[in-house]
Amino acid sequence: MKGTILTGDRPTGPLHLGHYVGSLQNRIRLQDEYEQFIILADAQGLTDNFETPEKLGVNIFEVLLDYLAVGIDPNKSTIFIQSQIPELAELFQYFLNIVTLGRLQQNPTVKLEMREKNFSNSIPMGFLSYPVSQAADILAFKANLVPVGEDQCPMIEQTNDIVSKFNQIYRKEIFKKVEPLLSHTPRLSGIDGKNKMSKSLGNAIYLSDSYAELSKKVKAMYTDPHHLKVEDPGHLEGNTVFEFISAFGHDLEHVEKLKQHYITGGLGDGVVKRYLLEILEDFLAPVRKRREDFSKDRGELVRILKKGNTLARAKAASTLDEVKRAMSINYF
Numbered sequence: 001m002k003g004t005i006l007t008g009d010r011p012t013g014p015l016h017l018g019h020y021v022g023s024l025q026n027r028i029r030l031q032d033e034y035e036q037f038i039i040l041a042d043a044q045g046l047t048d049n050f051e052t053p054e055k056l057g058v059n060i061f062e063v064l065l066d067y068l069a070v071g072i073d074p075n076k077s078t079i080f081i082q083s084q085i086p087e088l089a090e091l092f093q094y095f096l097n098i099v100t101l102g103r104l105q106q107n108p109t110v111k112l113e114m115r116e117k118n119f120s121n122s123i124p125m126g127f128l129s130y131p132v133s134q135a136a137d138i139l140a141f142k143a144n145l146v147p148v149g150e151d152q153c154p155m156i157e158q159t160n161d162i163v164s165k166f167n168q169i170y171r172k173e174i175f176k177k178v179e180p181l182l183s184h185t186p187r188l189s190g191i192d193g194k195n196k197m198s199k200s201l202g203n204a205i206y207l208s209d210s211y212a213e214l215s216k217k218v219k220a221m222y223t224d225p226h227h228l229k230v231e232d233p234g235h236l237e238g239n240t241v242f243e244f245i246s247a248f249g250h251d252l253e254h255v256e257k258l259k260q261h262y263i264t265g266g267l268g269d270g271v272v273k274r275y276l277l278e279i280l281e282d283f284l285a286p287v288r289k290r291r292e293d294f295s296k297d298r299g300e301l302v303r304i305l306k307k308g309n310t311l312a313r314a315k316a317a318s319t320l321d322e323v324k325r326a327m328s329i330n331y332f
């Protein structure tokens with residue numbers, strides 16, 4: 001084994017193609033080479049959904065089904081629920097002492113989310129400090145690699161700040177620096193072409209979408225607004241349909257031919273979209289089928305999570321024990 005991975009998602013909604021391209025793909029590949037822990041970060045999800053906690057219970061199972069459907073194997077990856085590991089909350093509390101308010105307010109991802117959520121005048125403390133809680137998630141498992149989307153890089157920086165400071169204050173190398181693992185494919189746009197794919201913006205194609213939903217979304221997808229007549233030369237830059245074809249098309253020769261034809265003119269958007277629909281359906285049909293099969297056995301899903309919780313808790317407890325010894329708060 002090359003090391004330990006800790007990665008995960010907030011269970012606030014089903015996962016979409018952006019998640020697949022941005023991190024799920026890496027997790028599937030790496031589960032054979034690394035000891036991999038995957039956190040269903042429900043406590044973090046609560047930081048901006050504290051008024052609708054029931055959302056988390058439902059989506060823990062939805063996200064788990066998405067994982068299993070794309071090929072994350074529960075015998076290779078330990079999938080667990082954040083709130084079931086109280087050691088994570090305890091570690092978070094100790095870390096809060098070595099992070100300043102000013103440092104948290106500089107986090108670009110948190111800043112952006114605060115603007116989106118209109119938290120401007122009354123920022124909940126839980127929300128502002130979630131990067132510290134995320135550092136606790138990562139460090140409790142002594143992970144050295146974190147496969148995430150690029151929006152999560154500030155969380156890794158925050159984690160590494162904590163690593164340096166903790167080791168320095170308690171004069172012991174308890175933690176090591178962690179590294180993000182970013183996807184090679186750039187972050188996927190939403191079907192509107194204006195923003196990155198996101199649940200809150202309503203521009204996402206979900207791993208659980210039916211063929212009818214998928215087809216409707218592909219038809220509505222943004223292309224080249226200046227490509228009015230079929231004979232007109234088209235543009236690939238900013239053309240969402242081609243962005244998706246590049247991300248999901250396996251027949252590279254055919255993709256190249258389509259691109260050339262489009263640029264020259266004479267290729268209609270309808271034809272290109274039909275091709276995209278075909279390749280996306282080739283990818284999603286087996287995912288949908290596996291999702292459906294797994295969803296029939298709720299008992300098995302619960303068993304997977306309980307087993308994951310037990311394994312994760314043992315590991316987090318052992319790190320916490322080390323931390324308390326380093327901090328001299330192991331009194332007896």
Ligand code: TRP
Nearest residue numbers: 006007008009010041044134137
């Ligand atoms: N912040 C991540 C997200 O928004 C979820 C998350 C929580 C996470 N803890 C983590 C990701 C630890 C990687 C490592 O999806």
